[in-house]
Amino acid sequence: MRPMNSEASPAQLESLASLDATDQARLVSTGAVSPLELVDAAIKRIDRLNPHLNVLASNAFDLARKHAREMRPTAGMPFAGVPTLLKDLLAYPGHQAGFGSRLFKGQPAQGGSDYTAALDAAGLIVLGKSTTSEFGLLGTTETLAHGATKNPWNPSLSTGGSSGGAVAAVASGIVPIAHASDGGGSIRGPSSFCGLFGFKPSRDRTVNAGLPPTMPTARLIGDHCVSRSVRDSATWLAATERKDVPQALPSIDDLKRGSRKRLRIGVYRRDAFGHGVSASAEDALNTAISLCEALGHDVIVCDGPDVDARETSQAFFALTGTALGGLFDQIAAMMGGAFDETLFEPYTVELVRRARRLPEAAIADAVSAMTIAEAQANRTIAAYDVLLSPTVPFSAFPLGTEGPTEDPDQLIAFTERLAGFTNVASFAGWPAMSVPLFWTQDGLPIGCHFAAATGEDALLFSLAFQLEEAMPWQPRLVALSERLSCLSA
Template sequence: MGAVMSQDLWELDAVGQAALVKSGEVSALDLVDAAIARIETLEPVVHALASVDFDAAREKARARPSGPLGGVPFLIKDVLAYPGHKLTMGSRLFRDYIAPAGSPYTEQLDAAGLVTLGKTTTSEFGLLGSTETLLAGITRNPWDLTKSALGSSGGAAAAVASGMVPVAHASDGGGSIRIPASACGLFGFKPGHKRCVPTGYVDTFELVIDHCVSRSVRDSAFLLSLTEDPSAHPRVGYVDRPLDRKLRIGVYSTTLLGRAPDPEVMRALSQTMRLCADLGHEVVEAPPPPVDGVLLSEAFFDSAGAAMHEVVRTMESMLGRPVGEDDLEPFTLALIHHSRSLPEGAEARAKATVAHASARMLSYMESYDVLLCPTLPVAPYDLGTLAPHLDRELLIRRTEVLAGYTPIYSMAGVPAMSVPLGSSESGLPLGSHFAAPLGQEATLLGLAYQLEAAAPWRHRWPAVTRATRERASASVLG
């Protein structure tokens, strides 16, 4: 590896690591081997991975992958098909399924030169906001191993936050990038609807968008430029610098269900408001979004149950046997059971509810360049709070608290991001949530660069990572 020591790679984001490969200071195999060494140390503690294929990764690295991120180690959330890797979606029903092909999205990842080491954990079908499955077990928050990394991209967030890789694929249909990014102290950006090339995944409301969690803003911005759909309009391209204009930022703190955030979350929000004002932006009080969070929650979970019912019917036909408690988690089965009791036309009414809320939200956002609120109204949950064996109603109520801010921005299809600017009294990360109108990804990324420069976060690492780095350094010196 020459003059660059393995432990030095901890500090570099994906763009920085790729630059080392281009300069010849390290090889792609050096990067991959260093990442594998970190994974072998951290994974037994954090448990962020659903599966790995290190042999295939090393083979690709030896072939010197070209592309703007050539050689950078990468992980893919286990809801996205990637050729030759398992695709379980966090479910025992698909525990042995190997994806035969990828998608235009994964083709872009390969063209970028990223080296996929494996898949990260997710909740079953991404339904719950904590990554604790009967298939893969419990993913822990690197900042406090008694806390959840949340979800559904909890494995991706835990992997990046602990330092396994600099950036990892994630997906978001109601907060699944932004919520775990907040819990794990990362930058979590959700592009707008249909901004990126297709993944082949279709959800009921067309909410899900694929992108990443990262330690730096530029990694997220650069990867977006590499996966952006060429037919999207207006194009974003690579946003590589801070914003150079003043924004009107509307701020609110009440959740979609009318809940005030915890005091420590409110303090973090106030600090972010002051930071934005210090950067020259106009920060104004905004009313809460004019949408009914209770109706949206009912629409989402009723439709999720109906969708899972269709999955079960399809799989029973293919397997020639009933699908039951050995295949699906209790929460998923309870959603399916509840969906069967719904009156005719329930799914159409759910879609109408979401469409109405989306239209109201888009109109509400017209008064501001950017909206600011907390990402989470509470600090990250204890492990077990959203365990899939708990009662359906209890899990839905707890999810409504956790996802009090983020889902409406998925339903409206607008870009949004969680920025790691705050922390709880116990030192857990607390994200600040920003969103902009349709097509304004560049506005958010430019603002994110400003925030990153004014209140840097990349130097902050959880204790589990600091201890691992110290041991690695001692090994090299000794």
């Protein structure tokens, strides 16, 4: 341990990029590194890597340094001094709230939420806002407001969306953990493309993140994080879960001990539309199957959730377009004649236009379709402890092919393809996770998707710990961080 008033060497600070949030917080707790040193090291890494990756929508470095200087770590702060980024859909005091949109770019947040208060209480220090697709709509992060966010494994490829900036920042080692959100796969899909652990909690498990409960899509959206390790994700959930959940998440040690239960795992290979996946995604799934069987679990081939994919897709876009239409109306009322619809991306505008053309009963029908699909999905998962599938049908795709100026029908079809496996957990309210167990011959990660019944978050984390122990992925992330350091030096 070094004295608190001495400084860590440049080599020591650079090595922080290889550590997860738990280890960085441990360094702070022992006095080996100060919160300010962690923050400054992350800012230096942003300065070097952001020009190559474009992960930041905005920053508030001076405010972060102020918080770091003032921080007094306590035992109740599991992430004391750890730098992080918040997705640019989550308002946070002192930061901008741009929502990936040109109209809101540079606008200050009006306040925070119970969720951001919980992150503060955990000791996290927010450096800035990570890039996201406009309002989180697209499965790629290429906005007219900020440009394209690039995949650290191959900068010509997409990070996915809508949590694209978050996964690029964590995979590259800029920060060890970052906030993300998921309404159909926006945590899990990008995690698959960038080799991270991406968990979506059960519906209503976490404290409110600022979404009005009356918003048509509120039930689909969950806030959590993307991380380099399972323990970081579990710790983040423990810090943000509601106090009135039926059963609080157990400790990390208890989750690890609980991972030896023999599970009944149903596996399926076709998405809700009946589409198959690429050869590499098949290889990833086969790897996960073999690993689960080697760990002593029963893996049973099944047909997957029996839901009407076309009806649920139509319901999703009807609810999304209606929610956006309500936002348009609010903004127009505030801005009057200054409201300029063209400052929204063409895809966003088109979703609103389509929703406005729907018959009056369409929203009630959409809610009914989601309710029916949830019941159908729950009947399927009742026969298993866990459902296993690909996370997404392929590895990361090229930038410039699925951005917001492309044909809207093409983008809707691509969204359906991209979220064909992940969306079921969103409308059913299940916990689900993408686990990075496979890399292609070209060095690209592909995740595998595990889901459990609502409330079974602990069961999934216990399985995740077992998978991580048997096939650790962090060495690959460390190697990526080191390679990027050399390129940007």
